[in-house]
Structures are given as C-alpha cells and as structure tokens.
Amino acid sequence: MPAGLAYASGAGLLGALASCSAKMALGAGYLREGCVAVLSGEDTATDACAWLSMVLRAACGALMLACNAIMWTFFAKALRYSSSSAAATVTSTAANFISSDWQRWDYRNERSREVEPEEGRKERGAVGKKANCLASGSPLKAVGIDYLKEQNTHLHHTDDYVNRSLIVRRGQEFNLKLTFSRELKDDDKVQLQLSFGEKPKESNKTSLSLNARSGKNDQKWNAKICQTNGKECVISVNSPADAIIGKYLLKVQTGSSIYCPENNCIYVLFNPWCKADSVFMANEDERTEYVLNDTGYIYVGSTKNIRGRPWNYGQFEADVLDCCMYLLDKSQLKPNARKDPVIISRVMSALVNSDDDRGVLFASWSGNYQGGTSPLAWTGSVPILQKYYKTKKSVFYGQCWVFSGVLTTVMRCLGIPARSVTNFASAHDTEENLKVDVYLNERGQRVDSITSDSVWNFHVWNDVWMKRPDLPKGFDGWQAIDATPQERSQAKSGFLIMRRPTEMICSICFPKQAKPLAVKTYKWKDLPVWTFSNKGHQKGEVYLPYDSKFVFAEVNADKVFWLVKCENGIEKYIKLREETKVIGKSISTKAVGKNTREDITDQYKFPEDTPEEREAVENACCYLQSCSLGTSEDKVESPKAELKFGMDGEKALWPGQPIDFNIVVKNESMSTWTVNVAASCQLETYTGKVEANLESIKQTIHTGGKPVIEIPVKIAADAYIKTLTRVEDELLVKINIIAEIQETSQKFSDELILNFQYPTLKVEMPETGKINQDFVCAFIFKNTLSIPLENCKLYVEGLGFFSMEIFDQGDIAPGGIFKCKIVCAPRKAGLKKIVAKLNSDQLKGITVEKLISITE
Numbered sequence: 001m002p003a004g005l006a007y008a009s010g011a012g013l014l015g016a017l018a019s020c021s022a023k024m025a026l027g028a029g030y031l032r033e034g035c036v037a038v039l040s041g042e043d044t045a046t047d048a049c050a051w052l053s054m055v056l057r058a059a060c061g062a063l064m065l066a067c068n069a070i071m072w073t074f075f076a077k078a079l080r081y082s083s084s085s086a087a088a089t090v091t092s093t094a095a096n097f098i099s100s101d102w103q104r105w106d107y108r109n110e111r112s113r114e115v116e117p118e119e120g121r122k123e124r125g126a127v128g129k130k131a132n133c134l135a136s137g138s139p140l141k142a143v144g145i146d147y148l149k150e151q152n153t154h155l156h157h158t159d160d161y162v163n164r165s166l167i168v169r170r171g172q173e174f175n176l177k178l179t180f181s182r183e184l185k186d187d188d189k190v191q192l193q194l195s196f197g198e199k200p201k202e203s204n205k206t207s208l209s210l211n212a213r214s215g216k217n218d219q220k221w222n223a224k225i226c227q228t229n230g231k232e233c234v235i236s237v238n239s240p241a242d243a244i245i246g247k248y249l250l251k252v253q254t255g256s257s258i259y260c261p262e263n264n265c266i267y268v269l270f271n272p273w274c275k276a277d278s279v280f281m282a283n284e285d286e287r288t289e290y291v292l293n294d295t296g297y298i299y300v301g302s303t304k305n306i307r308g309r310p311w312n313y314g315q316f317e318a319d320v321l322d323c324c325m326y327l328l329d330k331s332q333l334k335p336n337a338r339k340d341p342v343i344i345s346r347v348m349s350a351l352v353n354s355d356d357d358r359g360v361l362f363a364s365w366s367g368n369y370q371g372g373t374s375p376l377a378w379t380g381s382v383p384i385l386q387k388y389y390k391t392k393k394s395v396f397y398g399q400c401w402v403f404s405g406v407l408t409t410v411m412r413c414l415g416i417p418a419r420s421v422t423n424f425a426s427a428h429d430t431e432e433n434l435k436v437d438v439y440l441n442e443r444g445q446r447v448d449s450i451t452s453d454s455v456w457n458f459h460v461w462n463d464v465w466m467k468r469p470d471l472p473k474g475f476d477g478w479q480a481i482d483a484t485p486q487e488r489s490q491a492k493s494g495f496l497i498m499r500r501p502t503e504m505i506c507s508i509c510f511p512k513q514a515k516p517l518a519v520k521t522y523k524w525k526d527l528p529v530w531t532f533s534n535k536g537h538q539k540g541e542v543y544l545p546y547d548s549k550f551v552f553a554e555v556n557a558d559k560v561f562w563l564v565k566c567e568n569g570i571e572k573y574i575k576l577r578e579e580t581k582v583i584g585k586s587i588s589t590k591a592v593g594k595n596t597r598e599d600i601t602d603q604y605k606f607p608e609d610t611p612e613e614r615e616a617v618e619n620a621c622c623y624l625q626s627c628s629l630g631t632s633e634d635k636v637e638s639p640k641a642e643l644k645f646g647m648d649g650e651k652a653l654w655p656g657q658p659i660d661f662n663i664v665v666k667n668e669s670m671s672t673w674t675v676n677v678a679a680s681c682q683l684e685t686y687t688g689k690v691e692a693n694l695e696s697i698k699q700t701i702h703t704g705g706k707p708v709i710e711i712p713v714k715i716a717a718d719a720y721i722k723t724l725t726r727v728e729d730e731l732l733v734k735i736n737i738i739a740e741i742q743e744t745s746q747k748f749s750d751e752l753i754l755n756f757q758y759p760t761l762k763v764e765m766p767e768t769g770k771i772n773q774d775f776v777c778a779f780i781f782k783n784t785l786s787i788p789l790e791n792c793k794l795y796v797e798g799l800g801f802f803s804m805e806i807f808d809q810g811d812i813a814p815g816g817i818f819k820c821k822i823v824c825a826p827r828k829a830g831l832k833k834i835v836a837k838l839n840s841d842q843l844k845g846i847t848v849e850k851l852i853s854i855t856e
Contacts (some may be wrong), residue, residue: 085354091437142252144179159317162669169271171241193251241276270415278467287591290417299422301458310849312380315413324390341466352483354394361398367727372396376845379407379797383804403483404460417465426459429553444680454688555584561749576749581608642669647749652757656787674742694724730844759784761848783812789840798834826854
C-alpha cells in the first residue's frame with residue numbers, strides 16, 4: 001500500500017509539473033508581446049522576440065511531454081496497489097490536458113493576432129467579455145468575392161490585358177463585391193489584407209490591413225463599404241498615387257475568420273491618367289498612343305532612305321505582364337524603389353539585355369545567328385517575352401531596334417508612356433572627344449584599326465515620360481533610355497556598367513546609380529544634375545561621370561575625315577574634312593494617332609549651324625581631351641571646297657544585278673584642274689562594319705573647265721553575292737571618295753550610300769471581320785530577281801488572332817511564286833494588324849502589314 005501511494009504521489013507531482021510546463025508555454029505568447037513593447041516594436045526587435053517566444057514554447061512543450069510519459073509509467077504501477085491512487089493521477093492528468101488545451105487555444109489566437117491590426121485587437125479586447133456573454137447569431141464569414149473585372153478594368157484602361165487577375169492603376173479607386181455568410185451588421189468588422197512580396201511587413205507598407213469602415217484618404221491605401229445588399233456588399237478600395245508597383249495578394253478578415261479567394265492576385269500599375277502620379281500625361285491622344293497602342297513602327301535605313309518597320313508591341317498579350325513582374329522581382333529592388341519610374345526605367349533597360357544580369361535578349365552583330373532567331377526575323381516583342389518567361393533564359397538574338405521594341409513593350413505594360421526613337425547617322429564616339437574620326441588610306445578604304453569610332457546608319461533607343469523630382473525644375477517629360485549594350489565604361493565608383501544612355505546620368509545624390517537622361521539635356525541648354533555653379537546652368541557641361549559625353553556625341557558630334565599616308569615608314573594623318581551637320585539627323589518616332597513618321601530632332605538638339613548649337617558643342621569640348629593623333633601641322637584646316645561629289649540617277653540596286661553607277665564630280669569654280677581621284681566600294685552593315693571590299697578605283701581626271709565630270713563604276717554581282725548570302729544582316733554599299741588637286745594640293749573627301757531594293761510581299765484578307773468568325777489571310781511572294789532565293793522563311797504574327805507562325809518555304813527559283821494561308825480567329829474587337837516578314841539567304845527583312853477592323 002505505501003508503494004502504491006508513492007507511485008500515485010509521483011504521478012501527481014509529474015502531472016503538476018507537466019501542467020506548469022503547459023502554462024509556461026501559454027505565457028510565452030505574452031512574454032513576446034511584452035518584449036516587443038519594451039523594444040518599441042522595431043522590426044529586428046520584433047523578430048528577436050518572436051524567436052525567444054518560439055524557443056521557450058518548444059522547451060516547455062518538450063518538458064510537458066517528458067513529464068507525461070513518466071507520469072503514465074507511475075500511473076500503471078500505482079494501479080497495482082490502489083484505485084484511489086489511480087484516481088489521484090487521473091485528476092492531475094486532467095488538469096495537465098486542460099492546460100495543454102489552453103496552450104493550443106492561445107496559439108491559435110496568437111496567430112490570429114499576428115494578422116489582426118492593432119486597432120482591431122483593442123476593440124476586440126474591450127468588448128470581448130461582453131460579446132462572449134451576449135453573443136447572438138453566427139459569426140460573420142466572407143464566402144465569395146467578385147472582382148468586378150469588366151467595370152474596374154474599363155475604368156482603369158486595363159481591359160485589354162490577357163490575364164485572369166484584376167489589374168488596376170494606382171491613385172484610382174476600384175470596387176470589390178464581397179459575399180458573406182449572413183447579412184452585414186453595423187458592428188461587424190471587415191478588413192482587407194493586402195500583402196506584397198515574399199516577406200510582407202507593415203513597416204515598409206508591403207503588408208496592408210484596410211478597415212472597410214474607415215473613410216477615404218488619397219494619401220494612403222484605404223477601403224470603404226459603399227453599398228450593401230443582403231449578404232453582399234461593395235467595398236471601394238483606393239491606392240495612393242505613389243503605391244508600390246507589383247502583384248498583391250488579397251485576403252478578407254471578419255473577426256477571427258480569414259477568407260483567401262482562389263484567385264487572390266491584384267496587379268497595381270503606374271497611372272498616366274492620375275494627376276498625382278509621376279507618369280501623368282495630360283493629353284489623351286498621347287496616352288492612347290504611348291500607353292495603349294500595342295502596334296507601331298520602328299524606323300530604320302539611312303538618312304536618305306528612311307523606312308518604317310512594323311512592330312507588334314503586344315503589351316497586353318498573355319504572359320507579358322507576368323514577365324514584367326518577374327523582371328521586377330529579378331531586379332531585387334527594395335519595395336520603396338518600386339514606386340519610382342526613374343529607378344524602374346533604369347532597371348528595365350538593363351534587364352532587357354542579357355549582359356551581366358541574364359536578361360531578356362542576347363545581343364549579336366556577328367552576322368551568323370545559328371542557334372537562335374535572326375534579329376531581322378522578329379516581328380514584335382511578344383514571342384521574345386513569352387519565351388523568356390517560359391524558359392527564364394536569354395533569347396537569341398537582338399539588335400538595337402529589337403531591344404528598343406521590347407523595352408517599349410515593357411514600359412507600356414507597366415503603365416509608363418514610352419516610344420521607340422531612331423537617330424539616323426548616330427555617332428559612336430569611343431574616344432569621348434565629341435568627334436567621330438574616319439581614317440581612309442590612299443585607296444579610299446577605311447582603316448578601322450586606328451580607332452573604334454564609327455557612325456551607325458541608325459540607332460534606336462527609347463523615350464519614357466515622367467517627372468524628374470531628382471533634377472532641377474524644367475526637366476520633366478521625355479527621358480532617354482537605351483537597352484542596347486554597346487561599350488563598357490569605368491565608373492568612378494570602381495565597378496563596370498554597360499554604356500548606354502540609361503546609365504549616362506550620375507546623380508549627385510546617388511553616385512552609384514544611373515538614371516534616365518532628360519531629353520532636354522541633349523540640348524545642354526539648362527543642364528540638370530551636373531551643375532553646381534551659382535551662375536546658373538551652363539551649356540555643354542559634360543564633365544559628369546559615366547557616359548554623358550558618349551550620349552551627347554550620338555546626336556551632336558562632328559565627323560572628321562583623315563587621310564592616312566605612309567612616308568618613309570611613318571604613318572602621317574592629314575585632315576581632309578570636318579562635317580558639323582551630318583550626325584544626329586532625322587530623329588524619328590511614330591506620330592501620335594497616325595501611321596506616319598514624326599521628326600523630333602528639335603527635341604534633342606538645336607538646329608544645325610545656329611549659334612546655340614555651335615556654342616553647346618564648343619562649351620562641351622572645353623571638358624574633353626583633344627585628338628591625340630598627328631601633330632598640329634598635320635591637322636591643317638581643309639580649304640573651301642571647289643569640287644563636290646555625288647552619284648547619277650539614283651539607280652535601283654537589285655540583288656543579283658551588277659552595281660552600275662557613275663561618280664559625278666562637280667567643278668563649281670569652272671576652273672581647269674588635274675585631279676587625282678581614289679574611290680572604294682565596300683559592303684557594310686548598318687553599324688558600319690565592313691564585310692567585304694568590292695572595288696577600288698584610282699583615276700586622274702582633267703576638269704578642262706567642264707562643270708561636271710563622270711567616272712563610271714561597274715561591279716559584277718559575283719563580287720558581292722557570296723557575302724550577301726553568308727551574312728545574315730541587311731547590307732548596303734558604301735563608296736568613299738578621296739580627291740586631290742595636283743596644282744594646289746587641296747584635298748577633298750566624300751561618302752555615298754547605295755541600298756539594295758527587294759521584291760514585294762503581298763497579303764490578301766478582308767478589310768472587316770467579326771469576333772469568333774474565322775477568316776483566311778493569304779501571303780503571296782514572287783521572286784522577280786535573276787537569282788534563286790535559298791532557305792526562304794515567312795514569319796507571321798497577328799495580335800488578337802494568333803502567335804507568331806513560321807512557314808518554311810525552302811528555295812524559290814527566279815520567277816517562282818509561293819502562297820501560304822493562315823486561318824485567323826478574332827478574339828477582340830477593334831482595328832487589328834497582321835504583320836509578315838520574309839527572310840532568305842539573299843534577302844533580309846521584306847515586310848508587309850495589313851489592317852482589319854473587327855466588330856462584335
């Protein structure tokens with residue numbers, strides 16, 4: 001008997017100890033709250049208190065389990081001696097389990113407190129006792145939600161996005177219709193919980209708890225019940241005009257109940273329609289063009305041969321928005337930075353190319369695009385972004401107009417007004433002396449080994465519209481950014497950044513971050529971030545870090561021609577000519593509301609030969625190094641020109657035909673001269689890369705008082721056709737001419753360009769159609785050339801109809817015709833466009849487009 005009492009007493013003591021352990025675990029939650037209160041609720045302190053509470057709870061729980069195990073062993077032995085002993089044990093055990101149940105109850109309530117706002121906890125605490133005693137009816141629960149997508153997306157101009165989630169713009173109300181388990185009462189508490197990112201926190205506004213009973217406040221997120229009808233109510237939600245851009249997750253809390261809808265994502269974008277948003281654009285036609293238009297043109301060619309290349313931006317297509325959100329997440333921007341269009345523009349211009357950050361597009365100008373898609377084959381941004389989002393790997397390949405097209409898509413998709421801008425005769429000034437030097441040997445051929453300077457026939461970048469609170473007043477509006485990787489530059493901070501206009505500005509306040517360049521900056525009239533002078537902003541101050549000089553040169557540099565002569569084994573550089581008006585010509589973008597080109601050169605630079613333009617260049621030169629090649633004696637000024645050069649007839653140049661033209665020498669002085677003329681014909685890409693030397697001409701002519709002398713040039717097709725077939729880029733013929741008058745030793749130079757002409761691609765389809773009624777679109781091509789076309793491929797894309805399709809047509813003999821058809825199923829009403837592009841080994845980028853009006 002004494003042994004039974006001993007075992008029973010031991011079991012009771014162990015049960016009591018287990019009960020104490022449970023109560024200590026119960027107190028761990030209150031210890032956490034006290035700890036947070038003492039440490040003033042800082043984020044790091046809150047996390048530390050949470051970990052302390054978890055450790056204490058785990059230790060007490062382990063002690064409770066151990067005591068229970070030993071207690072039941074004592075209980076079994078006590079049963080052998082006395083049932084009363086067992087009763088005592090059962091009593092203590094019951095107390096233990098009751099405490100354990102209290103622990104579980106407290107844990108559930110603590111989890112509820114973690115998601116419940118402080119205001120709600122205080123109110124619940126004040127009326128909790130009364131509610132427990134006097135509660136009547138069932139607790140309120142949210143059981144359904146209607147995002148009112150048709151209504152909301154129409155008001156927010158997001159109804160074209162192909163996405164099952166709700167998409168809204170910041171700074172503007174949207175409505176949600178909630179369904180509850182019973183009718184809503186005046187004292188029912190309804191809260192909308194919005195969370196952003198992987199670790200949402202209230203401190204950085206990534207965890208939001210919106211009391212639906214609160215009033216409207218334009219300065220912060222808020223919600224308000226605006227209509228009730230039985231078990232349903234409509235809640236109006238408003239976001240601030242500087243809300244974080246991204247994807248939010250929605251939950252609805254009513255008391256202790258939390259409802260998580262199946263599709264609980266809400267996308268928040270920039271809002272050009274909101275005056276308080278930093279991307280606000282006042283003109284409705286411009287908003288329609290630069291935000292909502294999903295097609296357009298990117299201008300290519302040369303100064304005298306400008307062509308509009310159709311481009312499908314497709315910012316509303318499936319997966320495009322999710323790809324943009326993925327890129328934003330990939331940037332690892334802090335939440336507060338995702339409010340700022342300046343920072344997001346810079347980040348996106350970097351992520352559109354693959355250099356250093358495994359971005360969307362891999363750049364290549366190699367002329368060989370095996371293993372990927374030729375830059376000339378793309379008809380729009382959608383297949384590029386969709387492929388990148390699906391594979392999370394860079395897409396091969398892109399060149400400047402492709403980078404610009406994709407960046408326009410990304411910016412418009414996020415709600416930032418954007419346009420693609422083409423600068424013809426775009427300087428690539430690697431020496432940063434605001435001069436592009438061209439060196440020619442005595443045969444007229446370019447000598448590229450001396451300098452890496454070049455002039456691209458065209459270069460495409462982007463303008464984005466936004467306010468610039470980081471700059472002095474007057475620089476809001478269009479900002480230039482560029483996603484095309486070109487040269488690397490060394491920043492003063494000691495790290496390498498890609499040289500592009502996006503990263504040419506170094507903010508004084510943020511020396512390690514580059515920002516978009518205000519378009520007005522190119523004029524250098526009222527210079528933004530890099531001026532400290534009390535005298536005000538100066539013209540041409542290009543001494544700021546990174547790439548300001550490079551960008552200024554793209555549109556404003558002078559082009560200098562040098563003759564390289566070898567005398568006694570020593571190279572001598574003789575200045576032939578300096579052109580001040582050939583760089584930065586016909587800067588172009590698509591016109592607002594029209595399928596025509598708009599010249600915006602005056603937005604980038606002062607008119608040529610005006611005092612303001614020359615003053616800007618001269619002032620900029622004060623901060624730059626002078627050319628180091630040659631001596632001052634070598635760099636004599638060229639005499640006033642008395643000879644001019646050109647071509648006759650502007651004959652069309654068809655692949656497979658001889659290059660046949662005359663160099664025309666105009667003798668403006670009508671004097672009699674003996675002139676040594678050297679000319680070279682070279683096959684080049686649009687970036688100035690020489691792919692083949694076709695012909696060199698050396699001839700002495702006598703003007704004899706004649707006003708015009710012609711020098712015939714004829715180059716057989718065999719001289720260029722192999723290069724034309726081998727290189728997958730679009731090529732042109734450039735003629736460089738050097739002339740010297742024997743009597744005066746005066747020297748002249750000039751350059752001329754010939755572009756290849758291509759047969760046309762035709763499209764046949766109806767002019768009108770209806771939603772869900774199929775129609776047939778046919779593409780017809782006839783090879784009118786004298787040579788067979790090898791490996792012909794047709795690329796077709798129709799936004800609202802189908803994704804990009806590729807038709808492999810094989811080889812097409814001279815005179816041969818191919819015809820292919822595609823069945824189109826309209827999904828949306830409106831004016832839609834189908835774009836097709838034909839490539840072969842010999843022909844590149846033959847493009848056609850056709851519009852069709854789709855009605856309901």
